[in-house]
Amino acid sequence: AQRVTQPEKLLSVFKGAPVELKCNYSYSGSPELFWYVQYSRQRLQLLLRHISRESIKGFTADLNKGETSFHLKKPFAQEEDSAMYYCALSGRGSQGNLIFGKGTKLSVKP
Amino acid sequence: EAGVVQSPRYKIIEKKQPVAFWCNPISGHNTLYWYRQNLGQGPELLIRYENEEAVDDSQLPKDRFSAERLKGVDSTLKIQPAELGDSAVYLCASSPWTDTNTGELFFGEGSRLTVL
Numbered sequence: 001a002q003r004v005t006q007p008e009k010l011l012s013v014f015k016g017a018p019v020e021l022k023c024n025y026s027y028s029g030s031p032e033l034f035w036y037v038q039y040s041r042q043r044l045q046l047l048l049r050h051i052s053r054e055s056i057k058g059f060t061a062d063l064n065k066g067e068t069s070f071h072l073k074k075p076f077a078q079e080e081d082s083a084m085y086y087c088a089l090s091g092r093g094s095q096g097n098l099i100f101g102k103g104t105k106l107s108v109k110p
Numbered sequence: 111e112a113g114v115v116q117s118p119r120y121k122i123i124e125k126k127q128p129v130a131f132w133c134n135p136i137s138g139h140n141t142l143y144w145y146r147q148n149l150g151q152g153p154e155l156l157i158r159y160e161n162e163e164a165v166d167d168s169q170l171p172k173d174r175f176s177a178e179r180l181k182g183v184d185s186t187l188k189i190q191p192a193e194l195g196d197s198a199v200y201l202c203a204s205s206p207w208t209d210t211n212t213g214e215l216f217f218g219e220g221s222r223l224t225v226l
Contacts, residue, residue, distance in 0.1 A: 004152070034213045043113070044153070044201070044217040086152050090213050097166060098213060100152030 006101035021072040023087030033070040038084040114218035128190035135204030145201040
């Protein structure tokens, strides 16, 4: 079964601390993984995708096929990073049908 | 650019009543999605359109839910009759044809439904 698991509902860190939001997936083929973010009072938007291998707003995520994980990391959290983060999976050929995790709320304290 | 536009933003109805949600995707986006997001959960796909054709409606509860995308632009999602468990945020998203496999969906602000 295709599934995305985000084990933490809430993650609270202090400004300047490293942050890691965990994401594990279950998929029989070769998935494409994404992180979406929803800031307060804003709409859900794409943060980054694993195929791009890019850093967005200081965030990076590496796809680990052996551990079936796609954790989101940032070395120094900022207050403006506070938001809901959703990990999502798309199977190759599924043409955009995203399977989302339940989300992790990141709270960065001053 | 306005982005994906949805209406109404909020709707409160009594159970067994009908309700409809409207979505206007970004101009030029061929693919349109309806997702449902229950409280504390991630969005779940209900239906996906390519132009006016519903290419994936496997998760749409067809006994009470219906959707249409006339002329391949705007879309309407209807629930009739609504049940208590239908309380959720209904999200519309769109993507350009060429970006369909990149995972970048552009979401609307959502329509929050409360069924009493």
